[in-house]
Amino acid sequence: MDKPAVTLAPASDVIPSSSPAFGTPARPVRSGKPSAINGKSTILPVLLPPALLRPVAFRTFTRKHNLTISSNSLQVLATFVGKNCGSKWREEGLAERLLDEVAKIWRKNGGGVIVEEGNGASIKTILQTMESNMVNGRVVPGKVMEREDRPSLQRKGSAVTSNTDDMGTPTAEDDNDDTDDSDPRRWMKVINAFDQPRLTYNPKNKHFETSTASPSLFPQPSHQITLWRDRHNLVHQRLLRNESFQTSSFASNVTQSYKISPIVNLLGRSGTPHLLLGLLSISPTGELSLTDLTGTIVLDLTHARPVPEDGAWFSPGMMVLVDGIYEEEEIVRGSVLGGNSGIGGAIGGKFLGISIAGPPCERREMTLGVSTIHSIGDIGTSGGFGWIDFLGVGSERALGQRMRKLEARCLRHNELSANESGRRNMVVLGEVNLDNMMTFDALRHVFKTYDSMPFEELPLGFVLIGNFIEKAGFGQSSGGNGIEYKECFDTLASLLSEFPALLRHTTFVFVPGDNDPWVSTFSAGAASPIPRKTIPELFTSRVKRAFSTANSESDAQGTKSASGEAIWTSNPARISLFGPVHEIVVFRDDISGRLRRTSVNFSKRTDAAQPSSKRAPGDANIDSMVVDGADNNDNTEQDPQSSVRKLVKTVLDQGNLSPFPLSTRPVLWDYASSVQLYPLPTALVLADSESPPFAITYEGCHVMNPGRLLSDGKRGPATWLEYDILRNRAKVRQRRN
Template sequence: MDKPSTPRLPLSARGVADPIPSSSPAFGTPVKPVRTGKSSSLHAKPTVLPVLLPPSILRPVAFRTFTRKHNLTLSSNALQVLATFVGQNCGSKWREEGLAERLLDEVAKIWRKNGGGVIVEEGNGTSLQSILQSIENNMVSGRVTPGKVTDREDRPKLQRNGTAATGTNTTSTPIEDEDDDAEHNDTRKWIKTISAFEQPRLTYNPTNKHFETSTTKPSLLPQPSHQTAFWRDRHNLVHQRLLRNESFQTSSFASNVTQSYKISPIVNLLGRSGSPHLLVGLLSLSPTGELSLTDLTGSIVLDLSHARPVPEDGAWFSPGMMVLVDGIYEEEEIVRGSVLGGNGGIGGAIGGKFLGISIAGPPCERREVTLGLSSIHSSRDIGTSGGFGWIDFLGVGSERAQGQRMRKLENRYLRHNTSGESENNRRNMVIMGEVNLDNMNTFDALRHVFKIYNALPFEELPLGFVMIGNFIEKVGFGQGSGGNSIEYKECFDTLASLLSEFPALLRHTTFIFVPGDSDPWASSFSTGAASPIPCKPIPELFTSRVKRAFTVANNEYDGSSTNSIPGEAIWTSNPARVSIFGPVHEIVVFRDDISGRLRRSSVTFSERASQPEGTDHSNLAGMSVDDTVMKDDAEDKNSESPSVLATRKLVKTVLDQGNLSPSPLTSRPVLWDYASSIQLYPLPTALVLADSESPAFAITYEGCHTMNPGRLLSDGKRGPATWLEYDVLKNRARVRQRGN
């Protein structure tokens, strides 16, 4: 007689999919169909017994993971959120089995990949809550399932919670939806135009040493306190830049102590009469009409009668600039420069005066240093260390989140042609300044320029045309003889007719229009004076005919043969920024007659003995000038022409100040809530200073290629047309004229 045995379960019941037997195993009851699928409640992930985890207990593990391993800093609120999340999802085994450390490491990786800031907190570049939610949906027994976290991104989005980072895309597809093997092999799809009103509004926090996104709603008529915040943020930005400079850092080796500079707050001058100090602050005019220096602690009257500018005749110094002054404090009982008089104190005017010995602008900081780019390898990969590489200054992705990938795309699109044999010839941008459309000679010059590029094959067409105003030569739009809306629209209608003669340019290039002070509507209220910056784009009321010309040209052409995206016209603000391949190339375009304003308001220093012949201008070292610029002004090739020296002086002043408008608000008004759009920190890769009062030039200083297209027609009459041809890959421009 055989031994009794329990009937075996059906194969379906013994499978891996459903290992639990039926309710009556002795009778071999078949497993119910409802229990066979993966959605069965019996297959829910094992539960974890939650624990209450105080943030102080988790802090050592979080510090080891976020700070030491990923170079990130946790805010107290973020630590509280993570402690609650770890306690609920990892349970009592968060420490013994290392579940918390693995979880925090995954959070840090996703935070960095999403372009979050150095300080981990909600709204600082990405959403911490969304990261934790995506991780929670893919956790089993307190462990993150490998390869199933859906919120991992290789590139940040253009717009995130808590930021105002939206960019004007030249195509209808944002960056995050682009693929490396996209259908169109056209560099123009990586060109993004960012208006000053769409750029992220970032302010520097000196306490956390970090940039923060402004949470207040911007206004064209803000509270007076916003002006104070505007000057304070500008001072903090320059001050932290100075402290990062190695000349202001003390050596840690006692045997090799080098001289380092130490900045003294103005309030520390009290009681130190006759002692030397180095001050940094805002150069301004006091209520009594005397020059004064102001920082966050107070102000003091300056005596620059014996001061020496550094470098000698190499930069402008005018009210509204941040300057370094080295000198001696001379105490007096009466507070000079104060309206009320009396003794000075903290936060007000300091009694006495400061005898300046030398005055200089804050030293410029290269873009690579600001973003923490230590080196660029042969593979175009970048090593990073320190800096603000995690900050998304333009809303197109931070350097550390996007830089490596975008440089690979640059290598693919610009360094190789369609056959992959040599560099791509389609990498130029044409820049024209002071395009006065109410002058009929301008259309003759434009027709000549367009004919030059329209005759080129598709592989050599420029990427785009940057046309900069003033588009109307008359001063004061809507003010008497300053022009009216009908006349202004007719100017652009004529431009649309001219563009229709060159359909190849309309189909394969991007036109970017930047207004000037005489363009509507800001000039309607300025009456010829400098209008506030940033200025809004030209209203669509005047530009509809130009846009229609692009639409007609694209509808009549099938671009499948050239594998390119349609051409378009973009109307942006002044200033504006053009991003190419994300953070790799940043081009700032600004229309302003800044050189004349600096000459009129600059400080005049006492005369000294004239310099001997053959003086070495080494104080301007680091600048390289295009040899085609202002060549007619230099009679001797071995000597620097006055125009070149004046150009170097202008470029050094603007880039050292790190601001597009280093002038008082009375001479160049600024919209306080949009002041971050005029900052030049970090330095852009290229800067277009469209100054109609200066000749065309192209100069490189501290890695920033600065150029001025000048006037399209130098005398406003029939004559040679002048414009710039900018090579994006080489980051160099050359001045071209009709017939060259």
């Protein structure tokens, strides 16, 4: 039998088997490329310490792309560079090119200013994508694909992506966007307090972090400690950013710089002056005390001077600055142990306060790092938290410039004269008691004022703020019941049906009060926990049906504008217009009366001491005051101005809608970030039925109170606010019934 012929390949075309006994196959080598197997170049991996890569990473991420890289991310990048770039990572510049591509993709994928896993993007996902598109230690141009979930601003009916370049600047595609965006309501979004991102400030990383734990209405007791700790850390970092608390070796001797002392540092320093920052509270023995993260000290404010004089309220639950002298005693006041307990306990002695002030307010532009906004929409990058998405609508650095261009096009900055309004107004009505029949007459007169306007001058929306039922204790003998409450909204639906143009082209936002269901069923008129949920849909179905009927008629007529809608939201709530450009906070609470009842009373100063030329911390000025009558813009000085200024300064300086103890105004611990005013909103609707209507601007934030729709519930002029979004100013409107 003949044996089959065996043809052997040339020796130069085969690789000897590494294990002939196990029959390891020989793999051919491509001719002309002896250094490559299967088309993939060979790289000799090296163990690259992060310390060697740190200068290259700093030059690429920080200086070129204005990013900060964490130590964990640096370790991941060092391992990746050593594996994929090998020993030539420095000589041929492979590492710098690789890190540059990583930084570009990180920015395009919406990553934060600090490069760490999960901060808006995934560094591991980016590296996995790049590894499959690298040849011989180099990234192949055009192969690295960007993620599809880039920063986007959702609007009704479509999703608009943010087309930005490597530095987050809008590209020319945005300028040539020819979509139908003439109606600004397409860019308006109402944010429920329970849907708002739950952010906490990390003092170690000096950055905001998103809470990953599931929120609960019955959390662990430690969450209450976290609430107060976050509030203290937020105020403390804000103070350190203030120029009054920053020292410089080039500063002159006239410049005053403040330094905050921890309470624990008072031990052993009797008779020395200090400036303390802490929580004003009542100790278990009934004495007024100050608490920070290190300890507690008893306060003696007998001779303290508030700064400014009669310009703000100071009540327990607030963060305050106290300047004074420490006096040490042998027996610890307020301490159960009766001895010096040190850190975390009561400090012996007392602190003699000389002056007390609230923490200085920080403007929104400084918080977001927007140093200047020129007419062409250029945004500065002077630090701040511009990459943080506080509301879930996009960050200032990612979408701010593009949204301002859309705002200029929609609100027609250059086409309207000063006397024309355009679609840039919002109507705010407070204390709309639907169980009072006179309220419907007042609402009819308000709606008639705007129903006759052409489409180009209609308001963007109406904000109706409760209490929608005047009687407290819903479901109790003294309050209303479910049937009566539903009949109130059914009557409102019949009234709204008389104005189909408003239903088709405007947005109605309903913010509940403490008397509305279901919370008032158990509170019996007392302060309910905030944030509080929306009014149940059981009572509002007829109103929604009225909007559906009006919109169906609008569709039959072929109208291209956005459909009108009714939105029931929480208290407090936020209204975002053009993403991060405009943030309007709406909060219903009789906060002025609570401040008057709980504030600390100071003795009148009898000395004739001259005021110091140096500005004290917390001593800020009101920018402007607008308290006008019906249909006029005259700024008039009225008696309630002093209390209005105190109210606005107190709330904004505290940076919190509820600067009270939890026993006075309960706050849901896991949703405490929804009551923070940081960064400052562009406008704050502080609906207080116990205060007169006002509109005032403080540190760039326009604060307004619509008051009561009907004064004392009697037949009289209907009072409401008309807020101009473009000018960030509001005026009080009145109309006789």
